[in-house]
Amino acid sequence: MTGSEVSPSFRLAYVPGVTPAKWVRIWNERLPDVPLALLPVAAADAPDVLRTGDADAGFVRLPIDRTDLSAIPLYTETTVVVIPKDHVVAAVDEVSLDDLADEVVFHPMDDALEWERRPGQPAYERPATTEDAVELVAAGVGLVVVPQSLARLYHRKDLTYRPVTDAPESRVALSWPEAGTTDLVEDFIGIVRGRTVNSSRGRAQTPPKGSGKGEDKDVARAKAAAQAKRKPAASGKGGARSSGKPTGAGRAAGKGGRGSAAAAKRGKPRRRS
Known part of the structure; x- marks a missing residue:
């Protein structure tokens, strides 16, 4: 890495009452090479922190001015x-x-x-x-x-x-600048929405070898066909499987064969004089 290159990082703002620990843990598991920095901010200051670029994304309380901010409502509090x-x-x-x-x-x-x-x-x-x-x-x-x-x-x-049963409620949302929807922001959106690491939404992920996940249907069919061709025929060249038991005609023929053999051993019957 040259002196001018900067290691990627992700800055996450959050307002009082929001606990981002679960999402931070998943981030550290999936992107261990990208440090995530937490930035606590007052609820009233959160939108400006995002607009000025001091944070890449943040947990805010709605409503906010969404002129240049994107927001995904997450939950409503009691x-x-x-x-x-x-x-x-x-x-x-x-x-x-x-x-x-x-x-x-x-x-x-x-x-x-x-x-x-x-x-x-x-x-x-x-x-x-x-x-x-x-x-x-x-x-x-x-x-x-x-x-x-x-x-x-x-x-x-x-x-x-x-x-308080009839009081207004507070909604918490994930927000980020519309012009700053980077790959890392997409990664964090996927984490917050509960997408798996191999989800088709967001950035493409390479499935682990041998897992079989993420395979194209055509590839899976081709593999199945190739595997079927490699299986040996169970009954030799004819290709028909045999149960080892004679059919009805075979049993009849077998009985007839045994009867003829017995008769041959006894020889021809003698004439009476």
Whole structure:
């Protein structure tokens, strides 16, 4: 490799709450010579990170401006309300937004949910981040409604959460610049979508020798025909297989043959005088 050549690498951005470990592990197994660098980014900054080329692809929260970005929605998260463990809501399995009508509900600046109408009573301030809002919940001055992954990310022993049945939901997607759909991006798309290493989608992969996978149907038929020609005939030149048992006519002939032989041994019958 010359001094001007750069080793290929892949930069993956991800927003809080997304855990890319599974996909990173598969990447390292399939492309061990291409290092994958993880880049944690705020949800609001993720689209600009992709547009400026600071990352090759990234996990983002929808909606985003898709003017020059491609995106594949992956999953939708359950929405929960984070509460102190001794709060009255902790006594039920799930709640509705009406159940929170009298509660102070924080609306952080980086809120991952799209609200038509914010739930509960307005707080005295908007926390800068969801993590800050969770700290205020722990102080007992309000609640916060978030995607479940964020409740787990900022978990505290003195807090718990319950699903909110009628709250908006957050969708997570894999996104990348449309103009930057490289072979490595296609490889990562295949991994995220669960394609096998020999999948016909994405970049072609060479099947391992002797596996038989990926063979063309015509090649498989040709092999079968060649194998059939190599098999020896079971009954010699005639080519017909014999079961070793005589047919009905053969059995009859055999009996007749044995009778004639016995008669020959006894000779001709003598004439009576």
